[in-house]
Amino acid sequence: MDNQKFTLLNVTILILLFMLQLPASGQAKWIVFGKGGGISGEITGYRLYRNGNVYKGSGNSDLNFESISRIKRSAARKIIREVGSFQQVPFTHPGNIYYFIALSGKDSLVKYTWGHADFTVPDPLGTVYRSSLKTFSDLQYKPIKKSDIIK
Numbered sequence: 001m002d003n004q005k006f007t008l009l010n011v012t013i014l015i016l017l018f019m020l021q022l023p024a025s026g027q028a029k030w031i032v033f034g035k036g037g038g039i040s041g042e043i044t045g046y047r048l049y050r051n052g053n054v055y056k057g058s059g060n061s062d063l064n065f066e067s068i069s070r071i072k073r074s075a076a077r078k079i080i081r082e083v084g085s086f087q088q089v090p091f092t093h094p095g096n097i098y099y100f101i102a103l104s105g106k107d108s109l110v111k112y113t114w115g116h117a118d119f120t121v122p123d124p125l126g127t128v129y130r131s132s133l134k135t136f137s138d139l140q141y142k143p144i145k146k147s148d149i150i151k
Contacts, residue, residue, distance in 0.1 A: 031083055032102040033132050034063065037094070037115065045100075046136040052076040056141050067141035075135075082128045086112075093119035101129060 034045030045063045047055040052073040057065035083103055095115030102111045114121045121129070 029104045029106070031080055031104070032063070032100070033129060033136065034102075035097065035099045035115075035133075037097040046133070048076055048079060048132070048136075050076055050080060054136055054139060055144070056136070066144060068144050069136075069139035069141045071135065071139070079128065079132050082124065086122075086125050086128075088112075088122060088125075091119075099129060101125065 030047050030049050032045045032047045034043055036043030041060050042058060043060065043063055044058045045056075047057065047063075047065060048071075049055075050073070052071045052075070054069045054071060054076075055065040056067045056069070057063035083101060090110050090112055092111070092113045093116040094113050095117060098113055098115035099121070100111060100113040102109060112121075112125060120126075
């Protein structure tokens with residue numbers, strides 16, 4: 001009986017800690033959708049802000065954002081709200097090729113990574129990822145100017 005109480009207490013503490021670290025639904029500063037790995041290890045990502053700015057970047061370990069495009073502000077907020085409402089403990093299940101969503105809150109970063117053959121990304125996260133990545137990859141990008149940079 002004492003072991004069950006201890007386990008229940010641990011689970012409750014973990015849930016509370018997780019809830020504290022997640023950005024409030026729709027309150028993310030930005031979200032990065034990306035993929036990487038393979039032989040080259042190259043990462044490609046798209047950082048979306050609430051105002052609709054989409055920055056495209058690539059790199060081997062960190063993303064270097066060098067171009068910008070834009071989607072409608074309402075579309076950006078919808079995507080951020082959808083990802084922000086995904087209430088699951090962040091997970092890391094990369095494969096040789098991996099996919100990720102990183103959600104930035106006020107003082108936190110929540111990252112979901114998948115690609116391992118034995119792991120299926122939960123919906124609606126997988127659906128939002130696929131539709132957002134298609135939207136971002138179809139955009140026309142231009143080089144970033146200093147006036148385009150958001151801090």
